[in-house]
Amino acid sequence: MDRDDSLRRYGLHPAPADLDAIRVLLVEQIEREYDDEGDRDLMRLCCSQLFHAGELRDVLLIWEAKGSSFDAHCTIDAQLLCGAGLAETKAYLAAEGSDAAADALEWLTGCDEAGDFTRFTVERYARSEASHYLPG
Numbered sequence: 668m669d670r671d672d673s674l675r676r677y678g679l680h681p682a683p684a685d686l687d688a689i690r691v692l693l694v695e696q697i698e699r700e701y702d703d704e705g706d707r708d709l710m711r712l713c714c715s716q717l718f719h720a721g722e723l724r725d726v727l728l729i730w731e732a733k734g735s736s737f738d739a740h741c742t743i744d745a746q747l748l749c750g751a752g753l754a755e756t757k758a759y760l761a762a763e764g765s766d767a768a769a770d771a772l773e774w775l776t777g778c779d780e781a782g783d784f785t786r787f788t789v790e791r792y793a794r795s796e797a798s799h800y801l802p803g
Contacts, residue, residue, distance in 0.1 A: 668692065670708040673716075679800050680719045689716050690725070693732055700735040707742045710735075714743050715796050718750035721789065723759040725750070730771040745778040746792045753784055 668676070673692065677685045693713035699705040710732050717725040726748050733743040748771065749756045757779075760772035778784065 668709070669706060670712045673709060673712055674800060677716055679716065679797060681716050683720070686717070686720055686722070689713050690728060693717070693728060697732050697735045700732075700739055703736070705735065705739070707736075707739055710739060711742050711747075712800065714747045715800065718747045718796070719793060721750040723751050723755065726756055726759060727763070727765070727767055727771065730767060745775060745783050746787060748775060749784075749787070749792075750789060752789055753779065753787060 673689075677689060681689055690713075693710060696705045696710045696713065700707070700710065714729045714732055717729060729743065729748050733740050733748075751759070753775075757772060757775060760768045760775065
């Protein structure tokens with residue numbers, strides 16, 4: 668499956684019943700990316716689909732995708748971690764307790780302090796994603 672197939676099958680706002688399939692697809696691409704064979708366009712779309720679902724449990728999966736390679740890190744925007752909102756994501760990461768959550772929180776806080784979230788709202792970023800994936 669490539670990005671266009673996933674977009675046709677699940678849309679940008681996937682149904683709750685499709686989220687597990689998107690997670691599996693993202694995990695597969697993360698594993699492939701570690702071998703330098705991943706499809707970063709598909710990875711980014713999966714992250715965007717999970718962003719639109721807004722479930723905090725997906726934050727660390729998106730973080731793992733972002734960390735799977737330098738190119739993936741550059742491709743997957745910081746904002747994609749924050750489908751539930753920036754403050755909610757930070758609170759979740761602070762409470763989660765894992766090393767990965769601490770790393771993600773430190774990085775996200777740095778991005779926020781650098782101005783990457785100026786004027787960020789979930790709705791505004793969702794509109795930006797729609798214009799990226801659904802032009803016209």
